[in-house]
Amino acid sequence: MFQLTYQSKISPELTIGEIENILVDARKRNNTREITGCLVYFEESIVQILEGKKEDVMDLFGKIENDHRHHTLDLLWEGPSRQRYFPNWDMALYAPADDSEYYDSKETFITNMTLLADLSKKTTSALLSFWSTVRKNLNG
Numbered sequence: 001m002f003q004l005t006y007q008s009k010i011s012p013e014l015t016i017g018e019i020e021n022i023l024v025d026a027r028k029r030n031n032t033r034e035i036t037g038c039l040v041y042f043e044e045s046i047v048q049i050l051e052g053k054k055e056d057v058m059d060l061f062g063k064i065e066n067d068h069r070h071h072t073l074d075l076l077w078e079g080p081s082r083q084r085y086f087p088n089w090d091m092a093l094y095a096p097a098d099d100s101e102y103y104d105s106k107e108t109f110i111t112n113m114t115l116l117a118d119l120s121k122k123t124t125s126a127l128l129s130f131w132s133t134v135r136k137n138l139n140g
């Protein structure tokens with residue numbers, strides 16, 4: 001098993017709905033290739049962890065790196081892992097609700113995400129860099 005964490009920026013015009021659309025197709029492909037992971041989107045920042053067979057993860061990362069829907073991409077960590085940490089997720093997505101009716105949705109998101117980042121296992125460097133980058137983005 002292999003894990004890779006990166007961060008990037010999405011242009012402000014891209015709505016959460018459009019990111020969800022990217023993930024609809026992404027999940028189908030991930031399911032076929034047995035790629036799992038998690039993506040957190042907050043204030044134009046993306047942090048994503050990919051896990052699977054090394055060649056599949058590297059192949060996918062090559063595509064993601066060249067995807068013009070985001071930019072300023074930084075590879076944070078890549079390395080082996082003894083097991084999957086998101087075995088049931090073709091790609092989990094965490095993003096604040098795109099609904100101005102709930103004026104406090106951003107605050108709720110920050111609280112919930114901070115708690116999740118604190119409680120989650122960080123048994124590999126890829127996981128540690130994933131959750132610490134999520135936390136850094138939440139704190140602005």
Ligand SMILES: Cc1cc2nc3c(=O)[nH]c(=O)nc-3n(C[C@H](O)[C@H](O)[C@H](O)COP(=O)(O)O)c2cc1C
Nearest residue numbers: 022025026027029030046060063064067069070091
């Ligand atoms: C932020 C972001 C995350 C992405 N995550 C995935 C993913 O987990 N799996 C996937 O197959 N494609 C993902 N993509 C889409 C890929 O960049 C690429 O468009 C897709 O794999 C299709 O590539 P292909 O047409 O060359 O096969 C993501 C794109 C962006 C912008």
